[in-house]
Amino acid sequence: MFFEIEDNEVDIVIAALRPDLTAFFNGWRTIFSRFHLIIIKDPDLEADLQIPPGFDHHLYTKSDIERVIGSSPIKFSGHSCRYFGYLVSTKKYIISIDDDCLPLQDDSGNLTDAVAQHLTNLGTPATPSFFNTLYDPFRQGADFVRGYPFSLRNGVQCVLSSGLWLNIADYDAPTRAVKPHEKNTRYVDAVITVPSRALMPVSGINIGFDRRVLGPVLVPALRLKGVGKQRWETMEDIWCGMCAKVVCDHLGLGVKTGLPYVWRNGSGNAWESLKREWEGVKLMEEIVPFFQSVKLPRTLTAAEDCVVQIAGLVREQLGPVDPVFGLAADAMEEWIKLWKTFEFERR
Amino acid sequence: MFFEIEDNEVDIVIAALRPDLTAFFNGWRTIFSRFHLIIIKDPDLEADLQIPPGFDHHLYTKSDIERVIGSSPIKFSGHSCRYFGYLVSTKKYIISIDDDCLPLQDDSGNLTDAVAQHLTNLGTPATPSFFNTLYDPFRQGADFVRGYPFSLRNGVQCVLSSGLWLNIADYDAPTRAVKPHEKNTRYVDAVITVPSRALMPVSGINIGFDRRVLGPVLVPALRLKGVGKQRWETMEDIWCGMCAKVVCDHLGLGVKTGLPYVWRNGSGNAWESLKREWEGVKLMEEIVPFFQSVKLPRTLTAAEDCVVQIAGLVREQLGPVDPVFGLAADAMEEWIKLWKTFEFERR
Numbered sequence: 004m005f006f007e008i009e010d011n012e013v014d015i016v017i018a019a020l021r022p023d024l025t026a027f028f029n030g031w032r033t034i035f036s037r038f039h040l041i042i043i044k045d046p047d048l049e050a051d052l053q054i055p056p057g058f059d060h061h062l063y064t065k066s067d068i069e070r071v072i073g074s075s076p077i078k079f080s081g082h083s084c085r086y087f088g089y090l091v092s093t094k095k096y097i098i099s100i101d102d103d104c105l106p107l108q109d110d111s112g113n114l115t116d117a118v119a120q121h122l123t124n125l126g127t128p129a130t131p132s133f134f135n136t137l138y139d140p141f142r143q144g145a146d147f148v149r150g151y152p153f154s155l156r157n158g159v160q161c162v163l164s165s166g167l168w169l170n171i172a173d174y175d176a177p178t179r180a181v182k183p184h185e186k187n188t189r190y191v192d193a194v195i196t197v198p199s200r201a202l203m204p205v206s207g208i209n210i211g212f213d214r215r216v217l218g219p220v221l222v223p224a225l226r227l228k229g230v231g232k233q234r235w236e237t238m239e240d241i242w243c244g245m246c247a248k249v250v251c252d253h254l255g256l257g258v259k260t261g262l263p264y265v266w267r268n269g270s271g272n273a274w275e276s277l278k279r280e281w282e283g284v285k286l287m288e289e290i291v292p293f294f295q296s297v298k299l300p301r302t303l304t305a306a307e308d309c310v311v312q313i314a315g316l317v318r319e320q321l322g323p324v325d326p327v328f329g330l331a332a333d334a335m336e337e338w339i340k341l342w343k344t345f346e347f348e349r350r
Numbered sequence: 351m352f353f354e355i356e357d358n359e360v361d362i363v364i365a366a367l368r369p370d371l372t373a374f375f376n377g378w379r380t381i382f383s384r385f386h387l388i389i390i391k392d393p394d395l396e397a398d399l400q401i402p403p404g405f406d407h408h409l410y411t412k413s414d415i416e417r418v419i420g421s422s423p424i425k426f427s428g429h430s431c432r433y434f435g436y437l438v439s440t441k442k443y444i445i446s447i448d449d450d451c452l453p454l455q456d457d458s459g460n461l462t463d464a465v466a467q468h469l470t471n472l473g474t475p476a477t478p479s480f481f482n483t484l485y486d487p488f489r490q491g492a493d494f495v496r497g498y499p500f501s502l503r504n505g506v507q508c509v510l511s512s513g514l515w516l517n518i519a520d521y522d523a524p525t526r527a528v529k530p531h532e533k534n535t536r537y538v539d540a541v542i543t544v545p546s547r548a549l550m551p552v553s554g555i556n557i558g559f560d561r562r563v564l565g566p567v568l569v570p571a572l573r574l575k576g577v578g579k580q581r582w583e584t585m586e587d588i589w590c591g592m593c594a595k596v597v598c599d600h601l602g603l604g605v606k607t608g609l610p611y612v613w614r615n616g617s618g619n620a621w622e623s624l625k626r627e628w629e630g631v632k633l634m635e636e637i638v639p640f641f642q643s644v645k646l647p648r649t650l651t652a653a654e655d656c657v658v659q660i661a662g663l664v665r666e667q668l669g670p671v672d673p674v675f676g677l678a679a680d681a682m683e684e685w686i687k688l689w690k691t692f693e694f695e696r697r
Binding site: 133134135136137138144145146147148149150151152153154155165167172173174175178182185186187188189190191192193195197198199200201202203204205206234235238241244260284287288290291 | 480481482483484485491492493494495496497498499500501502512514519520521522525529532533534535536537538539540542544545546547548549550551552553581582585588591607631634635638
């Protein structure tokens, strides 16, 4: 269950929401340059991208997306464009980081290698069946606490590593509007397995995952009517994070949160976004009880099948509440078709 | 749900397992001296206790214990003697710290006030229904992450605060024997609500709790045949922590883990203890699935009744596995009788 992940097993997927990515890529150069990069240009973006030289990358634009997905009901604009990268990647692991984030820098100017930490999280087991008060037991200098059953110490495969942010935390628009100047300054030096059956909001800002296992689940399904380019104007990552956790619990796989941190620079006026975001905040009141109640049949042993099953439940139970849920179900089913086509073509 | 806990609502309960407590109490002086202390002398200890002057304390010894509990099947020797303090306390909150721990000291010599942190944990809500990736949302500078439902942001009452240890971590004997020199040097600056339905091993080394709510659950029930004076030779705290979590989940109450840390000095030869501890390690393989399966009837709304119900299940389901479980069930039932008698006398 412990393994080294080779650099050539990894794609870094970057959603380009702004044209000038010079500072972003230069900031990440020492970390990213060992890897193959997939850059997806937001199809709503007109201006040409500025990407500094020296990266092994493949750029996908609106025309690539349209050519591949045709008349698909899935929308790949804004933050959702990265999911197109998840689809076209041929690698086992994906790391995706928002283009307004930089690596964390210590007082001596050393950079925190967020990619390496994600790969460590994915290459060591998760322990969702029982909570370890000493945090990640596989970390150097740590172990399982007294009382932790030995039969559970092997853990399970970790397929999702959800990282955090210093400077600008990932708040919703109301919270950001109330606390416009609050910065997250506290570095919590821990990785935690989110326990089985506990749900959490996965932020897509800074994540790593096992594409072959979890790729079918990570689909930009829930699209707010007032979706925007600010994180707090989107819900697609929260939605597919809930799906991912439910599927992981069902399949006996693990999700970790905590390290690595990235340094996040925020922008945008939360107050102006409040009108749109209120929609997402209201929807969460329906989404959480729904996902807490989802029971998947034991016969489902592949993530693809779980997603189709969940899509059916979404249409049936959430569909009557708001039309966005029916569209989410459509997108999930369509994604599985696309995913299977790509898997077939890769063989 | 936010409240200040007054000093006179708190008892500090100390189990005295060694006679000379001079360094211990002097180390804690600035922190403990504001509070009333209950000191329970391990009934197996012969020598007189040395307690430095200047503490408002009440000392209970073997004769006090015998007078009060008579022929009770509950054994209050070793680490378990502290539970006698939980019984005789008249305060709303209890903080209990092992006598081989000292307050954490920073580079400037400032002490970490573990008691204050426990009281903060107990005086702010817990959020067991949904995991907040930004850790304790009620801490200064923190909040709920995007996607956290507003309807769950009030949280629930926190009744158990389970703290941690720097220097010597709370390992079991096999782990300590394998890593005799490993020190816990990593300070994780976080408080986490353990999610609903996730179980954890609660260590009794450094805890705070709401005695009126959770006192009935914290009973030294599981006594290993080879019980000893080293932490790794006991399981009573792990057992009642499992009970406490199940009862909290049932009653809609919260459990937190993380801060505060204490500085823990260890002693003892783990290798020599292995013979005894192996028993506890084996029992955990039965204990965890049992507690994961416990379902309490909705009609039970008081912790006392939950404990009696769990005791019955223990006798029925675990009793046939090992005689220590039958004795644990007896102790739990007896504890509830004792607890009710004391509650009655206090009125």
